[in-house]
Amino acid sequence: MKNLFRSLAVVLAVGAMGQTFYVYAQEAGIISIEKEEQALMDLIELKRQVDVNGEPYTIFNDSFKDDGEEILNEEDFKESFTTHALRYIQAIEAEETLREVIQRPEFRNLYGRDNPGI
Numbered sequence: 093m094k095n096l097f098r099s100l101a102v103v104l105a106v107g108a109m110g111q112t113f114y115v116y117a118q119e120a121g122i123i124s125i126e127k128e129e130q131a132l133m134d135l136i137e138l139k140r141q142v143d144v145n146g147e148p149y150t151i152f153n154d155s156f157k158d159d160g161e162e163i164l165n166e167e168d169f170k171e172s173f174t175t176h177a178l179r180y181i182q183a184i185e186a187e188e189t190l191r192e193v194i195q196r197p198e199f200r201n202l203y204g205r206d207n208p209g210i
Contacts, residue, residue: 128180135173138163 142149149163163169181190194202 123179123183125180125183128176128183131176132173132180135163135169135176139169139173142169 149165149169161172163172181187193199
C-alpha cells in the first residue's frame with residue numbers, strides 16, 4: 093500500500109511538471125525562425141519597391157494584410173521591421189549578443205540621455 097501511494101505521488105508530480113511546462117510554452121509563444129525571416133525579406137522588398145518606384149506604401153501592402161499588419165507610411169514600416177527583427181533575434185536566441193553589441197562605443201547614440209536603460 094505504501095509503495096502504491098509513492099508510485100501515485102511520483103506519477104502526479106511528473107504530470108504536474110508536464111502541465112507546467114506545457115502552460116509555460118503556450119504563454120511564452122513559439123517564434124518561427126522561418127516566418128520572421130520571410131517577414132523581414134518581405135519588408136526589405138517592400139522598402140526597395142517604395143524607394144525605387146516612389147510609390148506610397150499602400151500600393152505594395154497586400155502581402156502583409158494576411159498577418160493583420162498594415163504598413164501605410166514610413167513609421168509603420170520602421171515599427172514592423174524592428175518588431176520582426178527583434179522576434180528573429182529571440183528565435184535564434186541571440187538576446188545576450190544583442191545586448192553586448194548595443195553596448196559597443198559605436199552604438200552609444202542608442203543608449204544616450206534620451207534612451208536610458210537600454
